[in-house]
Amino acid sequence: MSDTKNDNTHTWDSSFSFLMAMIGAAVGLGNIWRFSYVLYSNGGGAFLIPYFFAIFIMGIPFLILEYGLGFKFKNSLSNILRDLKPKFEVVGWFTAFLIFLVLTYYVVIMGWDVIYLILSFFKGWGSNPDLFYTTNIVVGGNNLDSILTPVIPTLIATIAIWIFLWYISHKALDKGIARVVKVMIPLLFIMMAIIVFYSFTLPGHGIGLEALFKPDWNALTDVNIWLAAFGQIIFSLSMGQAIAVTYASYLPSDSKLIDNVLIVVSSNSGFELFTALGVFNILGFMSLASGLPINEIATSGSGLLFVVFPEIFNVMGEVAYIIAPIFFIYVFFAGVTSALAFMEPMSLALSKKFGFSRVRAVTILCIVGAILSLVYTTGSGNYILTLADSFINQFGVLLAVVLQSLIFGWYYGVEKLLPTLNKTSHVHVGKTWVAVIKYILPLVISVMWILGMIELLTTESSTDLLVQIAISILFLIPIVLAIIPSRREA
Structure with a gap:
């Protein structure tokens, strides 16, 4: 007997909850540390x-596909495909499983x-944030020599x-995700606005904005710029990661699917662009204060959050004791709303099958996830x-998007979704x-996947035992889960 009987836990209480959850899934750490650098390093304004x-x-058409599938079938992606x-x-x-593995790191x-949030109240990273980061957070070198040595603060926080x-x-x-996202997403936008508006008061902010948006029109002839976009x-939109399919499966029957897609995409893009203003305003301030050019300060990834920004807070003076905590709370909220979304596809798949x-389902995933996170x-x-x-x-996400485009575009026949999509939406x-779904998407993403695989296979790390183990697990676990007989009720 299924223990999901009479368990009505997979329905949004309103379309607003769904919108906040989808915006929260899209707005994550990547919007903060990745987009502004991608924009800056790929032709600036021309990008x-x-x-x-x-x-x-690509973004809007594929999300429409995912919303339509989830809404029509009210099921997990694996069950829909089965x-x-x-x-x-x-x-x-x-x-x-792929997106669940992302959640583990x-x-x-x-x-x-969280560690930096605590430190931000007294600038506990010291006068040399780079040294603090490499000796207290990112401990060890580019090898497996320290794999048995736990970093206690990180372990506790994780x-x-x-x-x-x-x-x-x-x-x-x-009572869970809906309540959290309805509070966190509005607060996230408010905190972002505070940081961005404050950044415009900083001396040197114009240096950052000029560096960010100065267009390099020649970049438009470089295919890599288009692939980067x-x-x-x-x-950014978590395409093809089963998140949109999962969240859309919880929607009430009167939902305006295409309208919701447009709201989520425009909110995400607006967030990215607005955040980029704040990031480069602050980098411009740092450039003026340090005398270093922007290209020596601007970076992407964790180094921006945990090295560059603490260095900037160090030269801000007393106001940093207000701005720094707001910034790290803002990062935390963006992380939480995305993390909740990353768990949901596996949770629904386990429940449905x-x-x-x-x-x-959630308890099992959190225990397994916590164990995997230990490494x-x-x-x-x-x-x-x-x-x-x-x-x-480079390998997994792009492959998943290609396969879904081909399966739903050609085998299923994406035309069958048109009545569902257009029924209640204002935009048809x-x-x-x-x-676009049948021809353009598979072609573009296949090219990106092939180029990504070439880059992955030509790096020295591609022969590492660790990579080989990861590939084996990535295929073995899904195969096992697919083979196990279903216990869902008829």
């Missing part, structure tokens, strides 16, 4: 042309942020965040994290949208 082109030709053809089920598990980065995520996720949607949209209650809390954690992130993004889609 906005391929960026918006990618949104309209009902379509049993052999396709493994693609659904592969996708959900995403939580660790959130743990770093376990605490897993407990926090479990506390939210194990509850019914309207498409890559940014894929990861094996009859697990929401409490049971990232060691002295070799950052090295392993870098490898895992590169492998999952038709033959153009179908053509």
Whole structure:
């Protein structure tokens, strides 16, 4: 007997909750530490042309597909694919497991942020944030020599965040995720506004803005710039990661699907662009204060959050004791709303196939996730994290998007979704949208996947035992989950 009987925990209490959750899934750490640098390093203002082109030709069409699938079938991606053809089920598990693996190291980065949030009240990173980061947070070198040496502050923070995520996720949607996102997302935008508006008062902010938006029109002839734009949209909107399918499956029957897509995409892009203003305003201030050019300060990844920004806070004076905590709380909220989304595809898949209650599914995932996260809390954690992130993004995510485009575009026949999509939406889609899903998306993303694989296979780390083990696990677990007989009720 399924223990999901009479368990009505998979329904949003309102479309507003869904919107906040989807915006929260899209707005994450990548918006803060990745987009501004991608914009800056790929032609500046000129990059906005391929960026918006990618949104309209790929981001919006694929999200519409995912919303339609989730809303129509009210099921997990793996079950949708299994009902379509049993052999396709493994693609659904592969996708959900992939994003769950991202969560296992995403939580660790959130743990770093919690540490810095505490430190921000007294600038506990000291006068040399780079040294503090490398000796207290990212301990060890680019090898596995320190894999058995735990970094205690990171370990404690990581376990605490897993407990926090479990506390939210194990509850019914309207009492857990919905309540959290309806509070965190508005606060996130308010805190972002405070930081950005303050950044415009800083001397030197114009230096940052000029560096960020100064267009390099020649960049538009470089195919890599266009690929960077498409890559940014894929990861920024969490395309093809089963999140949108999962969240849309919880929607009430009168939801305006296409309208919701447009709201989520515009909110995410507005957030990215607005955040980029704040980031480069502050980098311009740092450039003026230090005498260093922007290109020697601007960076992407954890170094921006945990080295560059603490260095900036050190030269801000007393106001940093207000701005720094707001900044790290802002990062934490962005992390939480995305982390909740990363867990949901696997949670729903387990519930739908094996009859697990929401409490049971989330508890299992949090225990397994916390155990897997332990490897990232060691002295070799950052090295392993870098490898895992590169492998999952360049190999896994793009492959999942390609497979879903082909399966739903050609085998299922995406035209079948048109009545569902257009029924209650003010904006309608038709033959153009179908053509994009069937022809343009598979072609563009296949090219990106092939180029990513070439880069992955030509790096020295591609032969590491660690990478080989990761590839084996990435395929073995989804295959096992697909083979196990279903316990869902008829």
